[in-house]
Amino acid sequence: MGRFITLLLAVLACLAAPLHAQDAGRLIEYERVPAAGLPDQRLTVWLPPGYDAGERRYPVLYMHDGHNLFDLKNSNFKKIWATDKAMIAAVDSGKVEPHIIIGIWAPGADRHRQYLPRSLYDMTSGNLRAQMDGMTSGGVISDRYLEWIAGPLKAWVDEAFRTRPGRNDTAIVGSSMGGLMSCYAFLERPQVFGRAGCVSSHWPAVDPRAIAADEAQLKAAWDGWFAARLGAPDGRRVWMDHGTATLDQFYAPYQQVVDARFAAAGWEKGRDWESKVYEGAEHEENAWAARLPEIFGWLLVKRD
Template sequence: MRWLLAIAALLFALAAPASAQGRFVEFDQPADIGQVHVTVWLPPGYDRDTKRRYPVLYMHDGQNVFFPKRSNFNKVWAADKAALKLIESRKVAPFMIVAVDHPGATRYLRYFPTRVVSGAFRQGIEGFAKGKLAGDDYLTFLAGTLKPEIDKRYRTRSQPRYTAVAGSSMGGLISLYALTERADVFGKAAAVSTHSPLIDPGLLGQQPAMAEGVKSDWRRYLSTRLGAPQGRRLWMDHGTETLDANYAPYQAVLDEGVAAAGWTRGTDFESRVYKGTAHEENAWAARLPEVLGWLLADWKK
């Protein structure tokens, strides 16, 4: 009998970590923008507590969120690990993560915040990128197709306060854009290593007039579209190495524009600089618990 109990205990110990880590569900979502692969992470306890409803964090570049083998650079955000750390420490209540794959070659077009630029500059970007800026189409997919599907399949808390969006680089841009353009859906956004120059910062360095034009477009956009926070929360950050080394002058314009719209730093929005960090997934994974700990701090129940 004793050896049977020992085997049972061993089997339980081997099985426990799987359920304790949550579980993944993957599916392909048909859409007007083309079929999109989606990975859902359900936190521990989702299958056990069938009455509980969960906030949801939507993340872009889904290939790089969970699984190194699917990632572009064999490194990931490890977002499920960051979520577990926050949940286990009771800093944030259990929540779901929905990772949305990028489309590959047309990623830049899909994640571009369309309304930020206009006129000849927009036409020039589309000509260089060889396609239509599709940020609005992507937001329509997220808000009008994917979110309703997630709300139908899972026990979510569907209000904007409990719906967050996060991404890095161009994914940071589209996250900020989602918070601005679809405040009826998204109440929180993390724009990590935000690609605030919008285009190649090396080109902007060679053309000061164009760089000033980007800053002017940001000022116009934020002053006319962002509005007062009204319960929304926004995190922005960047490093100081590799591509992130170019972001500070443009991020300063974003910080000023957000504050001018009535957002209070430390309460409604945060903007951080991570000295010595580069534009890559390991750096983002390292600070993700801090990012989400601040952004999702009111997800307590």
């Protein structure tokens, strides 16, 4: 592993784009990052204000759809989460320590198969499985993606930057399919990720109109998936939410099943997990940006 990390450091150092100055903090872009068994990945790393001036070590936040986090020129829809501004606002509140943010770009047409939880996919059958297969041409690779994030990528981040690498200082956040991927990472790698933000999670996993007759099967799959993996809170935290407009209008029935599972497993709402509904909020980046300071303020709150 040591030789691999040394090699990866050298490769990424060569691929890094020039540092981009920000009013607060700065960005580094890595345009082509090889990852075994995956499409080439791309990263945007945000270093918080003051990083370069001291010796402090920082907790780390991994986020999916990294192209939509910081810079409008990289975004899909000319909308961004303004993640750096949300982090600074959370820090300014006094509730949150500054985090290094690792934005992992989505790999274009491979996004769906990279974010769909493999262990959930394996529980499905019939039309539901057929619909998932139709959305994941080439096969589901989220298990490889998770292995890469929790293994080589995290090892490189902890080597290249001044991090606090423990579980309690490592969070993962995403929206839509990225919300599913964040829950997947949290459940399958509880020793790595102590906090997860599953924002507007796309619980239908495919077009919800195509699986209306399969809702009961999918609810049962999500319930069983969480039941088998959730365990005790043990100091961990999970944020979940959704709006009520556009694609988010389909999420409430599934979210209610997931919420009930957290309660049944002994997780205390407001302390160990949160689930919120934003009336009128749509399934898009501006809606997520509007609530991101609140998400960070709860999810990443300093520990006593």
